[in-house]
Amino acid sequence: MRSDAAFNRQRVLIAGARLLSEQGVEATLNDVAHAAGVGVATVYRNFPNRDALLDALFQAKLDQLIELADHAAGIGDAPAAFDTYLYSVMEAHATDRGVVPVLMRANQSARFAEELAAQLGPRVQPLIVSAQAAGSLRDGFTIQDLCLLSAMVGSVADLTRDTQPALWERYAQMLIDGTRPPA
Amino acid sequence: MRSDAAFNRQRVLIAGARLLSEQGVEATLNDVAHAAGVGVATVYRNFPNRDALLDALFQAKLDQLIELADHAAGIGDAPAAFDTYLYSVMEAHATDRGVVPVLMRANQSARFAEELAAQLGPRVQPLIVSAQAAGSLRDGFTIQDLCLLSAMVGSVADLTRDTQPALWERYAQMLIDGTRPPA
DNA sequence: CACGAAGCGGATGTGGAACTCCGCTTCCGG
DNA sequence: CCGGAAGCGGAGTTCCACATCCGCTTCGTG
Known part of the structure; x- marks a missing residue:
């Protein structure tokens, strides 16, 4: 070349x-x-086409999420590590309009889903398990939950970006509260 | 004619x-x-154009939400009334792909925002206040919260419709839990 | 019933975005 | 330093959805 x-x-x-x-x-x-x-x-x-470019960018976004996971894994306190990761992914969704549609293609393409699971799963699963063991995260919480909670924050951010650009944080906090074990 | x-x-x-x-x-x-x-x-x-048709359909959707509010208002128990309303609006968002974009135009058009506030506000505000008085709904909860929580459920439903059509209910429940006053 | 206005459908025009083609330019091994 | 392969830009093509135009049909009144 x-x-x-x-x-x-x-x-x-x-x-x-x-x-x-x-x-x-x-x-x-x-x-x-x-x-x-x-x-x-x-x-x-x-x-070759629009989708191929998006595919290439998909990997870049994935790397970004991996980096966030690795950073969170460096935090000693398990609850804080999980919260930090969840919040940072939400922030990525809220401030980067490309994350949601690119990552959510995983729902449509088996290849993407596999790649996501293979690369992100091993890093995120420990965060989830540790947080559950520490009692700060409810049982039954899955990686899919994490993706969808973040996507929800992304959709709020999309809807309110023009008028109240910081409003997504309110809902991010609300959702994080919702991940605690039921009383 | x-x-x-x-x-x-x-x-x-x-x-x-x-x-x-x-x-x-x-x-x-x-x-x-x-x-x-x-x-x-x-x-x-x-x-006259595509938007005009959507405007007409907007009013129909609005009527639908008003009907849901009136139905909930008929429930004696305040917490149940609010929960019923919130859940039914979420359900509408999840099963009707038209609700989110039509209603969310309120964020862009002052006219829509006014109409929404004028027609829906007087019906929904009492539900909120009563539920708060009964202690089943956290303080600071607004009509906007209700709209955005529903939109969030709608976005999850959109993303998972093809593969897990009932998954939105899980998140609807999670969000409803999140509306309770903090412990 | 008859006639004109109101209404009709689909062929056509318009615009924007994905994608292709081709003549010109740049790189780089011999 | 030169020849040709690799690469380039952007005009052109295709496609699709919104919107319009026009010859034909239907309604309903006198």
């Missing part, structure tokens, strides 16, 4: 990630190409 | 409501026209 081509591919990925965060999946490939400072054809040369 | 024209208008509204429930705002006017058994032009003769 020629060096300039590799450089352009990076530019497309970076611009794509930025536009995805800001505008969600609505962003057009024309916009991405323009933002990256390349022509549309260059985008299509690297990614 | 000619009788056949009035009849066709009704057919469009009914078909529009059905498609909105099933497919959400994605439904095309062509589909609506076909489902109603009329031509596209007939739809446009009654509603």
Whole structure:
């Protein structure tokens, strides 16, 4: 691969990630190409179609969540570690319009679901188990719950972004409260 | 207005409501026209554009929520009345893909926000106040909370409809638990 | 019943976004 | 330093949904 081509591919990925965060999946490939400072054809040369680009960005988002999990795993206190992780994922959903649609493709594509489970599961499951053992998390709580609770926060953030950009935090807190074991 | 024209208008509204429930705002006017058994032009003769049709359907959805509120108001027990209302609104969001986008236009249009507040507020506020007085609902809970909690359930239902159509109930229950006063 | 206005349906126009084609430019091994 | 392969940009094509136009049909009044 020629060096300039590799450089352009990076530019497309970076611009794509930025536009995805800001505008969600609505962003057009024309916009991405323009933002990256390349022509549309260059985008299509690297990614056969729109979905292929999204696939590539999916892995980047996944890496981001993995990093959050690894950071939380470094916290000694089990309840705090879990809470920190859950909150940071919620924050990612709320502030990055690309996370929800990209990750939620897992519901539609077995390949995505597997990759998600394989890469994220081993890191997150211990957080859940430890928090349950410490009594700060209700039994029966699953990774899927974590994904969907975060998606819920994301949807609130989407609806209120224009008028009350910080409101999602209220609901994030409410949901975190809801993860405690029933009294 | 000619009788056949009035009849066709009704057919469009009914078909529009059905498609909105099933497919959400994605439904095309062509589909609506076909489902109603009329031509596209007939739809446009009654509603100058797509938004005008959605406006008309908005009022229908609103009536539906009002009916739910009136039904709940008939329940003597204040906590049960509020819970019933909240759950039934959540159910409406989860099973009718049209409710979220139609109602959430209130966030963008002052007119909708006013109409919503004017028609729904006086019915729902008493439910909230009574439940709070009875100690089953936390202080600071607002109508907006009710709308957004329901929207959250709707978003979960959207994401899981294909694979686990009843999963939204789990989160509905979780959120209702979250409306109790903190221990 | 007859006639004109009101209403009708679908062919057509318009616009925006995904995707392709092609003539020009840039890279890089010999 | 040069030839050609690899890469490039953007004009053009296709597709789909919204919206309009127009010749034909139906209603309902006199």
